[in-house]
Amino acid sequence: MTVPREYIGLWRREGIWRSNGSSDTTTLVLWFQSARWHIDSRGFAGATVVEGARCEWRPEIAFPALGPGIDAGTMRFDGAGKVEETGIDGSYREQWLRIDAGPVHAQRLERDDGALAWLITGAEWMAWAHGHPGGTAQFSIAKGDAATLPPGAGSGWRVSASDD
Incomplete structure (x- = not known):
């Protein structure tokens, strides 16, 4: 939906x-x-x-x-x-x-250790959030054309769903 x-x-x-x-x-x-x-x-x-x-x-x-x-x-x-x-x-x-107002693209990502993440990007900005349900979460925001995972995002992420 x-x-x-x-x-x-x-x-x-x-x-x-x-x-x-x-x-x-x-x-x-x-x-x-x-x-x-x-x-x-x-x-x-x-x-x-x-x-x-x-x-x-x-x-x-x-x-x-x-x-x-x-x-x-x-x-x-x-x-x-x-x-x-x-x-x-x-x-x-x-x-x-x-x-x-966009355009906006988003991905939901998962990692084998149960961590979840979202990457939402616009023309001049991006937001990244990741963490474990019930545990700590980390957020970062960047201005500019930065539609990639930010430093410190870690590895092992796989896209589980996309808005595209």
């Missing part, structure tokens, strides 16, 4: 406002979205499922570990470059600005 076209690209969070009154408009948070997978700079990566206005992120790796709850929100797009996400539990609202 793939996400609708308006989701695909590189997004920067403009701010988050929580129901407890706290907010954050200064922390840099990036969301890399391909047709099937996401990498979030806060430390998680995995599959994305969209049903109507509801978007759910299903991380397979995360560090620090995410709680047991569902990570889902209702999405309201404002043109092609902005989206407002409201948590399905009403606990937060986030504003996102699209930095790059």
Whole structure:
């Protein structure tokens, strides 16, 4: 299953406002979205499922570990470059600005030791996330034409699925 076209690209969070009154408009948070997978700079990566206005992120790796709850929100797009996400539990609202609409290519990789990885690339950027489910995860982001595994990615990776 793939996400609708308006989701695909590189997004920067403009701010988050929580129901407890706290907010954050200064922390840099990036969301890399391909047709099937996401990498979030806060430390998680995995599959994305969209049903109507509801978007759910299903991380397979995360560090620090995410709680047991569902990570889902209702999405309201404002043109092609902005989206407002409201948590399905009403606990937060986030504003996102699209930095790059694509084209985007992504691969999901596996290694014999059980490690998983995602490589998502755009015209001028790439995001790489790898780790063991339930263990530590590592993330890197690069600007420029760098559609290869970054230094320190290790070896033994095989592509298990691709958006292409």
